[in-house]
Amino acid sequence: MTMNSEGRPTAPSAPSQGVGRKTFTGNRGLQIEEALLFEVGRVDNCGVDLEDIGDFDSRLGGLEREREIGLPGLSEPEAMRHYVRLSQKNYAIDMGVYPLGSCTMKHNPRLNEKTVRFAGLADIHPLQPQSTVPGAIEVIGQLAHWLKVLTGMPAVAMSPKAGAHGELCGMMAITAALKARGERRQFVLVPESAHGTNPATAALLGYKIRAIPAREDGTVDLEVVKENLSDDVAAIMLTNPNTCGLFEKDIVEIADAVHAAGAYFYCDGANLNAIMGKARPGDLGVDCMHINLHKTFSTPHGGGGPGAGPVVFSERLAPFVPLPFILDGKLVEDVTEAAKGTGEGSQTFGRMTAFHGQMGMFVRALTYMISHGADGLLQISEDAVLNANYVRVCLQDIMSLPFGERPCMHEALFDDSFLEGSGVTTLDFAKAMIDEGYHPMTMYFPLVVHGAMLIEPTESESKAGLDLFVAALRDLVFAAKAGDLERFTGAPHLAPLRRVDETRAARQPILRWTPPVAAEAAE
Amino acid sequence: MRYLPLTDSDRQAMLERIGVDQINDLFADIPKDKLLADLVDLPLAVGELQVERQLAALAAKNVAAGSVPFFVGGGAYRHHVPATVDHLIQRSEFLTAYTPYQPEISQGTLQTLYEFQTQVALLTGMEVANASMYDGSTGCAEAVLMAQRITKRPKAILSGTLHPHYRAVVENMSEFSGHDLVSLEGAPGAVEDIISLIDDQTACIVVQSPGFYGDLVNLAPLAEAAHAAGALLIAVVTETISFGAIKSPGEMGADIVVAEGQSIGNGLSFGGPYVGLFATRQKYLRQMPGRICGETVDADGQRCFALTLSTREQHIRREKATSNICTNSGLCCLAFSIHMSLLGEVGLRKLAQLNHRNAILLADQLEKISGVELMTGAFFNEFTIKVPGNAATIIEALAAKNVLGGIPVSRLEPGRDDLADLIVVAATEINTNEDRAAFVVALNEVLS
Incomplete structure (x- = not known):
């Protein structure tokens, strides 16, 4: 037995009997169960002290609320415990590797959280006089400048609220530009490896989708693009680097062909993290590209947002940017004023959201960019690509690369052929990673690869961290090949929950809490 | 650089392991003539102190x-907003988690979303709510599209009570998606006859109360008239606190309620990020856009939560999805929900x-x-x-x-x-x- 200097044992004298043991509370040591807010809160409890104002003559025109809402309240200590306990059931980047391909889960610097809370940036209203917020307009202007220089594009729309909203913005600008030429085209080309948001966005605007299959090597086939182009094609929506983690090497020729057909080149910028400071989309023939500030520029994902999706534009599309936009240090908010110009925004297609965009994300992203500088941003891309290739090379002998042993960009894509005959699926493999303390990689995406596993380590992982990650994956692969099925099909064994029945959630949707009495009465 | 863990010796060792001589060998697919030879024309990296000073100087120019x-x-x-809210949303486990695609290790986010959906349904007087939209204005445009899908009718009628920017967002979306729109001119205290405009092509009427000019509108007769003509009533609320004093839109017969949730838990932040609340009747659930969290069990039969009904969504349905929305307002929902549970x-x-x-x-x-x-x-x-x-x-x-x-x-x-x-x-x-x-x-x- 190991003893410390005081002679106390530092390891248990017998193997732990804890696994599987039931406790009275359902808690397991530090892992504490937490009931729903509606089960712990009471309608007559409150965690906020407000002035009692007594009766007064209301002016609600007879529309006063009479019915109880049924909202439970919590005192402050109860609220603290409720949310802290819940938080402890989440995995997070701050805890470990979060290798979700195409999601760019990188470190979120806390300086960004500090600057965004400066009163002069946080506590300002979107409609207070512009004369009282020159610093805010400057923040947006500076961020716009960084984005334009990094991408080599002359104009930018700052208001889109997230990546998909940015896609909508780009496709609206393209539609508006075609309309200005007196054209309405019907088709948009979308590679099969694209994010689902691409076809969904185009369809929202009434376009029909022409799916472009991937070539044997995972990239888009220039000849197939050419065959599908016509004077009825509005645009191609291409992700570059693509979702297979590969740079579309024919991109310039694709852009030329698209332009020759009178169409526009929409680039999905989800994977910008691989090429910052290495190449500029503006030099590659791109007409517009959204930038996910919550991926590349580290604004926190927050369990599903908020994001921010500014869109950069080429000269050809610059006149069509949405309102509001910044011109000569001023926020242009209305069509008549916009039309006075001749360049950016002079033929604006209108408004996409109530105010000026995700200021809270702008401040964080600008803080991040200034911190890194031109040199740091380049280093980010180089390290992101280096880390991904390191993982690829350390696993390629025992996992399977669908497109051969060639360098990847910021993410490494594997398929499930290495699991063939093992009885283990991609899903099982991913759930077993949870037991090892890792968030799984992106699974079953992109769709062009069977049982896809897309690993994006980002630049935030150390070499030692990756070595352990790789060792853990290798151990899992050996276990799968050795037939240790239980480790996979029953996984996760050690998470707060066992495998969750997602089918049941969809078949019998229960989407809100209802009081137990009412629930019984309804049955 | 303080955020980058790799050292030069790490980089060298990794390049060797990969089997290339230099980093640019990994970028060989980028056309040679497009590879940048120099740094882009932007300032170089600076320390935390210098960054903080720059941002503080920008902040100081504004009137808070x-x-x-x-x-x-x-x-x-x-x-x-109570101090507790900002503290809790900055917990690493909430702040730095992704969308909860792996429910076994995301119950924190999922349970709070389920609680959020319930709070929103209660406040609006509706049966179901989603896990948020970007904000009230984009939620409003999505509600109009949803009504058009449900009724299979092309026309929306916007009341003059609607916030002009919301109107502009809906107008823009309608124009691009090829739908018809009638917008009434607004003015304070205006009496408008929206009912007479409803015809058999009308998918929905959109009314805001409290309106942009502050006026309160009794939605009940509007709901009745809309329903009689086979159209839906979309109620818009930009001040969520009003739910505490005024009859809920659900009680007055609304079919879809969209609201800006910023007032609860979220600061002004010059217009964003905010949180769009979106609620509707159970029967319209399958046409609702956005993420939804539902209750289920794990393999041991324990109650738990997971994202669900994703066959409506873009990552499954692609061009046939109800909306293109993906990322929504996760952390703003959390702030909303915490503040609401304290209240x-x-x-x-x-x-x-x-x-x-x-x-x-x-x-x-x-x-x-x-x-x-x-x-x-x-x-x-x-x-x-x-x-x-x-x-x-x-x-x-x-x-x-x-x-x-x-x-x-x-x-x-x-x-x-x-x-x-x-x-x-x-x-x-x-x-x-x-x-x-x-x-x-x-x-x-x-x-x-």
């Missing part, structure tokens, strides 16, 4: 709402009363100023005044006296000369007697 008597609303409101029924009702009372006090005081006319009859915490002169000029003059006294309607309706002398004024619980007195004094000075 909390530093002056403040009465600006129009879809974004300044309320007190509870008691707190929300009290807060709503406080807001309403402060607005009445302010309206009464402003109305006494010579030449100022109160244009709104029934209101919650926002109303419109008519001033003798150009409203935009007067607002600027007030700002010069360190009072942020509302929104000149002309900023949002620049083409409408008939509205150039109107100011929309909001009062909340943050306003003190001194704030109101300062506003009255400053407005008196500006007008004299």
Whole structure:
């Protein structure tokens, strides 16, 4: 037995009997169960002290609320415990590797959280006089400048609220530009490896989708693009680097062909993290590209947002940017004023959201960019690509690369052929990673690869961290090949929950809490 | 660089392991003539102290709402947010988690989303709610598209009570998606006959209450008329606190409710990020856009939660999805939900009363100023005044006296000369007697 200097044992004298043991509370040591807010809160409890104002003559025109809402309240200590306990059931980047391909889960610097809370940036209203917020307009202007220089594009729309909203913005600008030429085209080309948001966005605007299959090597086939182009094609929506983690090497020729057909080149910028400071989309023939500030520029994902999706534009599309936009240090908010110009925004297609965009994300992203500088941003891309290739090379002998042993960009894509005959699926493999303390990689995406596993380590992982990650994956692969099925099909064994029945959630949707009495009465 | 863990020796060792000589070998697929030879023309990396100074200097150029008597609303409101909220949303496990695609290690996010959906359904008086939209305005455009899918009819009618920017967002979406739209002109206290415009092509009518000018609208007769014609009523609320004082839209017969949730838990932040609330009837569930969290069990039969009904969504259905939305307002939902659970029924009702009372006090005081006319009859915490002169000029003059006294309607309706002398004024619980007195004094000075 190991003893410390005081002679106390530092390891248990017998193997732990804890696994599987039931406790009275359902808690397991530090892992504490937490009931729903509606089960712990009471309608007559409150965690906020407000002035009692007594009766007064209301002016609600007879529309006063009479019915109880049924909202439970919590005192402050109860609220603290409720949310802290819940938080402890989440995995997070701050805890470990979060290798979700195409999601760019990188470190979120806390300086960004500090600057965004400066009163002069946080506590300002979107409609207070512009004369009282020159610093805010400057923040947006500076961020716009960084984005334009990094991408080599002359104009930018700052208001889109997230990546998909940015896609909508780009496709609206393209539609508006075609309309200005007196054209309405019907088709948009979308590679099969694209994010689902691409076809969904185009369809929202009434376009029909022409799916472009991937070539044997995972990239888009220039000849197939050419065959599908016509004077009825509005645009191609291409992700570059693509979702297979590969740079579309024919991109310039694709852009030329698209332009020759009178169409526009929409680039999905989800994977910008691989090429910052290495190449500029503006030099590659791109007409517009959204930038996910919550991926590349580290604004926190927050369990599903908020994001921010500014869109950069080429000269050809610059006149069509949405309102509001910044011109000569001023926020242009209305069509008549916009039309006075001749360049950016002079033929604006209108408004996409109530105010000026995700200021809270702008401040964080600008803080991040200034911190890194031109040199740091380049280093980010180089390290992101280096880390991904390191993982690829350390696993390629025992996992399977669908497109051969060639360098990847910021993410490494594997398929499930290495699991063939093992009885283990991609899903099982991913759930077993949870037991090892890792968030799984992106699974079953992109769709062009069977049982896809897309690993994006980002630049935030150390070499030692990756070595352990790789060792853990290798151990899992050996276990799968050795037939240790239980480790996979029953996984996760050690998470707060066992495998969750997602089918049941969809078949019998229960989407809100209802009081137990009412629930019984309804049955 | 402080955020990058790799050292040069790590990089060298990794390149060797990969089997390449230099980093650019990994970028060989980028056309050679497109590879940048030099750094882009931007400043170089700086330390934390220097960055903080730069951002502080930018912040210092702005007038923070909390530093002056403040009465600006129009879809974004300044309320007190308890310190607990900001502390909790900064916990690493909430802040730095992704969308909860792996429910076994995301129950924190999922349970809070389920609680959020329930809170939203209760507040709006609806049966189901989603896990948020980007904000109220984009939620409003999505609601119109949803009504068009449900009714298979092309036309939407927008009431003049709708926030002009919301109207612009819906107009833009309708134009691009090829739908018909009728927009009524707004004005404070306007009596509009929206019912007579409903025909057999009408998918929905969209009405905001409290309206942009502050007016309260009884939605019940509108819902009845819409339903009689096979159309839906979409109710829009930009001030969520009002749910604590006013009958819920669900109670009055709305089919879809969209609201801006910023007032609860979320600061002004110059317009974003905010959180769109979206709720509807159970029967329309399958046409609802956005993420939804539902209850289920794990392999041991334990109650738990997971994202569900994703066959509506873009990552499964691609071009056949109900919407293209992916990332929504996760952390803002959490802030909303925490603040709402601290308030509870008691707190929300009290807060709503406080807001309403402060607005009445302010309206009464402003109305006494010579030449100022109160244009709104029934209101919650926002109303419109008519001033003798150009409203935009007067607002600027007030700002010069360190009072942020509302929104000149002309900023949002620049083409409408008939509205150039109107100011929309909001009062909340943050306003003190001194704030109101300062506003009255400053407005008196500006007008004299």
